[in-house]
Amino acid sequence: MRQHDIAKAPQRDADRNCDDWPTLGRLLDADRLHAVTRKEFSVRTPAVIDTLAETTYARLRYALIVGQLAPGESVTLGALAQRFGTSATPVRDALSRLAAAEALHHNHQSGAIVPVLSRDELDELLRLRLAIEGFAFANAAAHHRLSDWRGFKVLHADLCRAIEFDDSVRFAGAVWSVRVAILGLDRSSVLAMLADRIWCRLGPTFTHMAADIERRRSVSYHLGMVVAAIGRRDGERAHKALIDEIVVGTAPLSGAVASGLPAPSLAPITTITGRRASIGCESGVDHG
DSSP, rough: OSSOOOOOOOOOHHHHOOOOBBBOOGGGGGHHTTOOOOHHTOEEEEEEEHHHHHHHHHHHHHHHTTSSSSOOOEEOOOHHHHHHTSSSHHHHHHHHHHTTTTSSEEEETTTEEEEOOOOHHHHHHHHHHHHHHHHHHHHHHTTTTTHHHHHHHHHHHHHHHHHHHOHHHHHHHHHHHHHHHHHHSSOOOOHHHHHHHHOOOHHHHHHHHTTSSHHHHHHHHHHHHHHHHTTTTHHHHHHHHHHHHHHHOOOTTSSTTTSOOOOOOOOOOSSSSOOOOOOOOOTSSSSO
16 A cells, blocks of 8 residues: 555535435544444444445545555555454445446455556546536536635635645645536536546546646646636636646546547536636636
């Protein structure tokens, strides 16, 4: 295992009301989980056991999304059970579910291995991101309000601060928070499920590439342009900036960069009012 702890999912993601993410943030309280002894676990009711299984799955899944597990890294049943403070049963279930989604590869000796993505697999994930995230943004844009935009600016300010730290996992977590917000993935939907599945597979590679500070700055810049365009109610520019960020974040190792991939159309944002956002912070958005 890498030195990074497999942290609990952030509170914003804990509030998601969908099958794969339990609804209450308390379910992802690490201290509460670590206090559960094996003896206590053995006498839990089925409902509580299911809760622990879902919590373990959510935490392992988040670890993949933000790249706390590296491409090619082996994860063992025993080590994860000890880290999560559970028996092996919920960990085994989580590993099986993620292996079924091709986010992990089964290894009968060590437990599971994080996939190392090929060029073709990155090409495929790029196309999936363009389709799924492009459509998700178009769908979410109709519901963006001024208060949402202010929240986007706060999240992007956090991302800007994360750029300069030599911690690509921290950066990836900040990127994920911005992405969840602007794409409306905090709401239960098929789109959220599909995006999460893509990122369980892509996350370790994205975070590995984000070790390059120039790449971190580029991703942050394009996400900032998305936020700034939302503030100006410029849906077309917001969509273009989103597509640019998807390409920058996925395609540097892929041959699909210059292929001229078509992007889903986007209806202009018409619901946000307020002052125009100025360009700043080397990120495309004024955080003032």
